[in-house]
Every structure is written in structure tokens, then in C-alpha cells.
Amino acid sequence: xxLTGAEIFVESLKKEGVxxxxxxxxxxxxxxxxxxxxxxxxxxLARHEQAAVHAxxxxxxxxxxxxxALVTSGPGATNTVTGIATAYMDSIPIVVFTGxxxxxxxxxxxxxxxxxxxxxxxxxxxxxxxxxxxxxxxxIKEAFHVAASGRPGPVLIDIPKDVLMASTEFNYPExxxxxxxxxxxxxxxxxxxxxLKAIHKAKKPVIYAGGGVIxxxxxxxxxxxxxxxxxxxxxxxxxxxxxxxxxxxxxxxLGMHGTYAANMxxxxxxxxxxxxxxxDDRVTGKISEFAPDATIIHIDIxxxxxxxNVKVDIPIVGDVKHVLNKAFDIMKTEKPPxxxxxxxxxxxxxxxxxxxxxxxxxxxxxTKPQYVxxxxxxxxxxxxxxxTEVGQNxxxxxxxxxxxxxxxxxxxxGLGTMGYGFPAAIGAxxxxxxxxxxxxxxxxxxxxxxxxxxxxxxxxxxxxxxxLNNGFLGMVRQWQQLFFNKRYSSTCLEVQPDFVxxxxxxxVVGLRSESPADVDDVIKEALATKHPVVMDFVVDREENIYPxxxxxxxxxxxxxx
Amino acid sequence: MRHVISVLVENEFGVLSRISGLFSGRGFNIExxxxxxxxxxxxSKMTIVTRGSDEIVEQITKQLRKLITxxxxxxxxxTDYIDRELILVKVKANDDTRSEVLSITDIFRAKVVDxxxxxxxxxxxxxxNKISAILELFKPIGVVEIVSSGTIAIARSDKSAKK
Ligand SMILES: Cc1ncc(C[n+]2csc(CCOP(=O)(O)OP(=O)(O)O)c2C)c(N)n1
Numbered sequence: 126x127x128l129t130g131a132e133i134f135v136e137s138l139k140k141e142g143v144x145x146x147x148x149x150x151x152x153x154x155x156x157x158x159x160x161x162x163x164x165x166x167x168x169x170l171a172r173h174e175q176a177a178v179h180a181x182x183x184x185x186x187x188x189x190x191x192x193x194a195l196v197t198s199g200p201g202a203t204n205t206v207t208g209i210a211t212a213y214m215d216s217i218p219i220v221v222f223t224g225x226x227x228x229x230x231x232x233x234x235x236x237x238x239x240x241x242x243x244x245x246x247x248x249x250x251x252x253x254x255x256x257x258x259x260x261x262x263x264x265i266k267e268a269f270h271v272a273a274s275g276r277p278g279p280v281l282i283d284i285p286k287d288v289l290m291a292s293t294e295f296n297y298p299e300x301x302x303x304x305x306x307x308x309x310x311x312x313x314x315x316x317x318x319x320x321l322k323a324i325h326k327a328k329k330p331v332i333y334a335g336g337g338v339i340x341x342x343x344x345x346x347x348x349x350x351x352x353x354x355x356x357x358x359x360x361x362x363x364x365x366x367x368x369x370x371x372x373x374x375x376x377x378x379l380g381m382h383g384t385y386a387a388n389m390x391x392x393x394x395x396x397x398x399x400x401x402x403x404x405d406d407r408v409t410g411k412i413s414e415f416a417p418d419a420t421i422i423h424i425d426i427x428x429x430x431x432x433x434n435v436k437v438d439i440p441i442v443g444d445v446k447h448v449l450n451k452a453f454d455i456m457k458t459e460k461p462p463x464x465x466x467x468x469x470x471x472x473x474x475x476x477x478x479x480x481x482x483x484x485x486x487x488x489x490x491x492t493k494p495q496y497v498x499x500x501x502x503x504x505x506x507x508x509x510x511x512x513t514e515v516g517q518n519x520x521x522x523x524x525x526x527x528x529x530x531x532x533x534x535x536x537x538x539g540l541g542t543m544g545y546g547f548p549a550a551i552g553a554x555x556x557x558x559x560x561x562x563x564x565x566x567x568x569x570x571x572x573x574x575x576x577x578x579x580x581x582x583x584x585x586x587x588x589x590x591x592x593l594n595n596g597f598l599g600m601v602r603q604w605q606q607l608f609f610n611k612r613y614s615s616t617c618l619e620v621q622p623d624f625v626x627x628x629x630x631x632x633v634v635g636l637r638s639e640s641p642a643d644v645d646d647v648i649k650e651a652l653a654t655k656h657p658v659v660m661d662f663v664v665d666r667e668e669n670i671y672p673x674x675x676x677x678x679x680x681x682x683x684x685x686x
Numbered sequence: 687m688r689h690v691i692s693v694l695v696e697n698e699f700g701v702l703s704r705i706s707g708l709f710s711g712r713g714f715n716i717e718x719x720x721x722x723x724x725x726x727x728x729x730s731k732m733t734i735v736t737r738g739s740d741e742i743v744e745q746i747t748k749q750l751r752k753l754i755t756x757x758x759x760x761x762x763x764x765t766d767y768i769d770r771e772l773i774l775v776k777v778k779a780n781d782d783t784r785s786e787v788l789s790i791t792d793i794f795r796a797k798v799v800d801x802x803x804x805x806x807x808x809x810x811x812x813x814x815n816k817i818s819a820i821l822e823l824f825k826p827i828g829v830v831e832i833v834s835s836g837t838i839a840i841a842r843s844d845k846s847a848k849k
């Protein structure tokens with residue numbers, strides 16, 4: 126049967142098992158929207174294309190499925206760039222469809238034309254311009270495969286309007302043939318053996334796990350591996366939830382705002398087992414002093430991550446889950462050690478843990494932002510999906526909420542995109558309608574996609590927003606306080622909306638907490654309703670996030686509370 | 687250090703900018719780049735010459751391999767390979783220098799491909815050493831203009847036979 130490009134779009138998505146699309150219409154994609162009108166695919170109308178892409182990203186991060194966004198040409202397409210770059214930096218599988226001007230007009234500065242394939246080339250895993258409707262099914266098939274496999278990432282498909290209107294015989298390919306794309310999943314057995322040998326010889330091992338653990342679905346394997354060998358674990362921001370946050374082996378996050386124990390253990394270990402992590406500069410601090418005495422094992426699916434920033438002694442290219450399972454097979458043939466070889470080392474770690482715990486000074490008059498996050502953890506029993514904006518709110522959310530499950534903490538780690546958390550929460554709520562989804566926000570960041578209050582209202586999505594309202598661009602203010610002599614240049618948000626009234630203007634519940642005594646009541650009331658809620662927590666304005674490793678310093682040089 | 691990298695790619699639009707973008711996005715210069723179809727018209731071969739430390743070039747080759755449209759990447763550096771470049775060079779020629787230009791051309795087995803009252807245009811194929819040697823000799827006589835094809839390279843056959 127002959128179908129138009131627009132019909133092929135809908136049918137191909139169905140073949141890929143897609144039932145949810147986040148988007149925003151326009152002239153170039155009006156034919157697709159006409160077909161969506163009576164299809165079974167649920168389309169969520171965002172109020173900004175950036176938010177549509179973040180929502181697709183949040184949907185993908187929370188569910189593990191590929192997220193899909195659909196926008197029009199020109200400004201619709203360029204508005205997606207931040208969303209795409211965010212997904213790219215954190216290796217999130219999404220497919221973004223953009224409309225394009227008709228093929229005959231491409232390159233003519235036509236109305237609403239933008240070379241989005243050119244613009245997004247450096248921030249997509251791959252992208253396509255569809256020049257013939259006959260290629261559309263094959264390209265969609267490939268795009269979903271590329272997005273989800275190997276090291277996942279965003280893929281963009283740009284479809285000119287005439288391609289959407291043209292017809293062709295529709296046959297959705299069963300498989301893809303890509304001679305040039307074959308990610309390595311299985312780790313090299315010899316390398317895994319070598320790594321295990323090195324671990325057995327070591328006295329002071331540390332596991333440093335990243336987002337790759339979550340992307341690979343290997344949290345169980347990681348947990349089993351660490352517990353079997355009794356090795357202390359730290360994770361990156363992206364790895365939170367990949368290992369149970371309340372487990373005694375967990376030292377907390379490492380890096381710039383990592384815990385004292387995690388940073389000290391990493392600095393003193395004799396073997397560092399990097400699992401699905403990529404030695405980002407926010408993690409390593411001064412690179413020459415990062416894990417200086419350690420043999421470094423690195424398991425990663427992406428060969429370009431290996432020895433990029435830090436020289437790796439035992440590289441293992443492969444999918445984390447496959448590699449760990451292979452390691453278990455090898456370990457079955459080994460004799461277990463008679464005594465616990467790392468006992469003394471864990472005692473050292475305990476000492477560091479007790480020397481400087483994460484903490485803050487609770488007061489009766491001023492609400493500490495950390496207290497709000499702690500109460501959110503207690504009152505949701507650690508069972509919510511938490512998204513964050515960027516800044517201090519993000520770091521407090523990382524430190525004071527404990528993540529026991531993968532895919533329960535969604536944050537823009539690589540790009541650090543303010544405005545990410547709220548739309549990402551929308552995506553997560555769509556994926557999990559019955560879960561509690563909370564965006565822990567700053568008063569600055571939340572305003573970058575505040576328009577999405579209309580979206581949660583329209584689709585009755587009970588997303589909760591917890592604004593830690595300090596009246597500052599807090600993280601930047603903290604840097605100015607510590608390193609620029611308190612010269613608060615353009616970081617004081619002197620004019621702020623009344624967030625409660627703003628929520629109400631959108632038909633959403635708004636609640637305010639003025640003092641520590643209000644915090645529990647506000648959270649309880651918010652959690653009790655099936656409606657979206659904006660919680661405005663007025664917090665101590667100049668609270669800082671600690672520990673802090675100043676930019677460029679070694680992990681040992683932490684500023685503590 | 688100079689690296690000669692051979693890249694086999696899908697022959698489709700945009701592939702050149704994907705590759706060059708990878709270099710420019712990281713602030714690396716491409717010294718020369720040649721592209722042409724192979725026997726299989728769906729596949730093109732590029733020869734890229736770049737300079738950088740071994741770590742940087744290793745990172746570049748890994749990044750190249752990561753591109754979806756790249757089929758194969760070979761860094762020829764440190765292996766046994768043949769590379770060639772073609773130049774066309776216009777050299778000033780008057781009654782005093784004409785014979786000197788011709789004899790240099792002869793010695794290098796180059797060819798005169800165009801003659802005018804004031805200049806000869808010479809075609810020469812060779813590796814970098816040969817090319818720079820002839821240019822050194824032409825310079826004092828007067829080089830008016832020069833174009834170069836950039837380097838193309840191929841592994842020596844015993845090597846490729848092993849694979
Ligand atoms: C889109 C974007 N612009 C600028 C920045 C730089 N930046 C990082 S944190 C921050 C402050 C965020 O302020 P707020 O949302 O109020 O959060 P707080 O740090 O106060 O918790 C800024 C401006 C960024 N990360 N993203």
C-alpha cells in the first residue's frame with residue numbers, strides 16, 4: 126500500500142513501539158500533526174521546543190526507552206539544540222524529528238529554514254536529512270537503533286515538507302544493515318582476567334561508577350560485584366542510583382562536591398575500578414593528582430573515553446553489564462580468599478566517613494535547603510523520581526536524597542542545563558503516571574522553562590516542583606563569595622515572581638514554606654494531592670554547598686563546612 | 687609529528703563535514719585531505735594528513751571510528767606505506783634559466799605540461815621529500831604559483847595481503 130511521508134512517520138513509530146511523542150507543531154510538520162490527530166500515539170504539547178526535547182529525555186532516562194520529540198523547521202528546530210546537547214553529553218537515547226522546508230528550497234534562505242543537520246552535527250550521535258520518501262522507513266529504523274545501542278545518544282531526522290507529502294510503498298525494514306556501526310559489547314576476556322588479578326592483588330580498591338552503569342542496566346551486577354568483593358563504591362553524579370545509596374559500602378558521590386570519604390578514598394586507593402564513568406574534570410579535579418598511586422581499570426563501551434583524560438592501565442572496552450557478567454563467570458573458577466583482604470582499608474574509609482559527614486546546621490528560624498531535601502527523602506520514603514535543575518539545588522539533591530534505584534535521579538550532568546529539571550520531570554511522569562516525581566529546583570533555573578506549568582495542567586500530570594528559593598543564582602554567587610571577594614555581580618535575583626501566584630495563574634496549586642516549621646506541612650500537602658504543585662521554600666539565602674574542591678585543585682584539597 | 691590517516695567512509699552527502707568538523711571542533715588542523723570514490727561507488731577513501739602528539743592523534747582516530755558513516759580508519763604512521771602527492775608548479779623561465787629548469791625537471795622525472803614565454807608549468811609526482819627537494823631548487827629561479835593534490839597513501843602489499 127502506498128503511504129505519504131507523514132503516514133510513514135506514524136506507522137514507523139508504531140513499528141518501533143513508540144506510543145508517546147513530545148512536540149510542538151508548525152507549518153513544516155503540519156501534515157504529520159494531521160496524521161497524529163487520529164492515531165493512537167499520545168502527543169504531549171509542550172510550550173517550548175527545548176522543553177519537548179528535555180521531556181523526551183526525561184522519559185528516556187526514567188524508562189530506558191527511546192524518547193521522541195517532534196518540532197517544526199527553523200526556530201522550532203533551533204529551539205531543540207540545548208535539549209539535544211543535554212542528551213548528547215549524558216548519552217541519552219532520543220530521536221528528534223524536525224520539519225524542513227521543501228527540498229527545492231533548501232539552501233535558499235527560505236522562510237523558516239535552518240540547517241539543523243549542520244547545526245546539530247557536533248551534538249548528535251548521528252543525524253539525517255531525508256531527501257527521498259523511499260528512504261524514510263530505513264532511516265527511522267536506523268535512527269532508533271543508533272540512538273539506543275552502543276553508547277546511546279540523540280539522533281536527529283530532518284524531513285522536508287515535500288517528503289512528508291510524497292507517497293511511496295511502505296515496507297518497514299525488519300533489520301538494519303550498517304557495515305560501519307558495530308559497537309563492541311563483549312569485553313575482552315584476557316583483559317577482564319588481568320583486571321581481576323590486579324584487584325585480588327590490591328589492598329586499597331575503590332569502585333568509581335558512572336552513568337554507564339545505569340544506561341547499561343547493570344545496577345544489579347555492579348551491586349553484586351561490589352558486595353562479593355567487599356569493595357567501597359563511589360559514584361559520579363550520573364551514577365547515583367546505580368548503586369544503593371543507603372548501602373554501607375557506598376561512600377557517596379566523588380568530585381567537586383563529593384563527600385570527604387569518597388574523595389579521600391579515591392586519592393589514596395591503590396586500584397581504581399572505573400565502571401561506565403569517563404573521568405570528567407568535575408570528578409577528577411587536578412588531573413595529575415587524581416588517584417595518583419592507583420592502577421586504573423576502566424570498563425567503558427566507548428573506546429574514545431578510554432585514556433582520554435587519565436592514562437588507563439587495564440582498559441576493557443565493552444558494555445558494563447556484559448563485562449561484569451563475564452567477570453562473574455571467571456570468578457566462579459577462582460578460589461575465594463580465606464580472609465577479607467580489604468578490611469583494614471574499609472576501616473580507613475569508615476574513619477574518613479566519620480571525620481566529615483555531609484551535614485549542615487539546622488536552625489529554627491531559617492530553613493536550610495539541605496533540610497528540605499532531607500525531608501523530601503524521608504516523606505517520600507526515598508521512593509520518588511527526582512529531577513533537578515542546575516546549581517546548588519542539584520548538588521543538594523545529589524547529597525541529601527539517597528537513591529536506592531537506578532533511573533530515579535535525572536539531572537543534566539554533562540552540559541549542566543538550567544531549565545532541564547521541570548520538563549524532564551514531565552517526561553518521567555508520563556512514563557510513570559503513578560510515581561511521585563519531584564523537580565528539586567532553584568529559583569533561577571525554574572524560570573527557564575516555567576511555561577511548562579501549562580503542560581502539566583493540561584495533561585493532569587501531578588509533577589511536584591520544590592523550589593529552594595534563595596533569591597540568588599546561588600551556585601555562581603557561592604563562587605563569587607569564595608573566589609571573587611563577595612562581589613555579587615548579576616547573581617542577585619532582585620525581582621522575582623510570586624511563585625505561588627504564578628502557579629495559581631496556570632491553575633496549578635502553589636504552596637509556600639516560610640520557616641522550617643512549615644516544611645513538612647507543605648511537603649505532605651503536596652504529596653497528598655493528585656495535582657501538580659509548586660512548593661516555594663524560602664531558604665537561607667547564603668547557604669553554601671560543601672565539601673567543595675576549588676576548580677583545578679586536587680580532590681584532597683576540599684573546603685569543608 | 688606528521689600522521690597520514692586513511693579513512694574509508696560511506697559515500698554520502700555531509701560525510702566530509704562530519705570528518706572535518708571533528709578536527710575543527712577540537713582545534714586540530716588538517717594539513718591535507720584527499721577524497722575519491724573507491725571501486726565500490728558507495729564507499730569513498732580519504733587520506734588525511736595532520737600533525738599532533740601521538741595521544742592527540744590516537745584520540746582523533748578513535749573519534750573518527752566512532753562516526754556512524756566511517757567504515758575503517760588506518761593511521762599509517764610507523765607502518766610500511768607508500769604516499770604520493772602531485773604538484774603543478776609554475777616556474778619563471780627566461781633565456782638565462784630555461785635550460786636549468788628543464789634539466790632539473792629531467793633529473794626529477796617531472797614533466798613540462800605548459801610553456802609560455804615567461805614560465806614553464808611542471809608536473810611532478812612523488813613523496814614529500816622529492817617534492818620539497820625540487821621546490822628548493824626551483825625557488826631561487828622563481829616559483830610563480832604552486833598547486834598540490836595533497837597526499838594519498840596506500841599500505842605496501844605484503845602488509846595488506848596478511849589481512
Ligand atoms: C542555561 C544555563 N545558563 C547558565 C548557567 C550557569 N549557572 C550554573 S549554576 C547557576 C545558578 C543557578 O541558580 P538557581 O537556579 O537559582 O539555583 P541555585 O544555585 O541557587 O540552587 C548558573 C547561572 C547554566 N548552568 N545553565
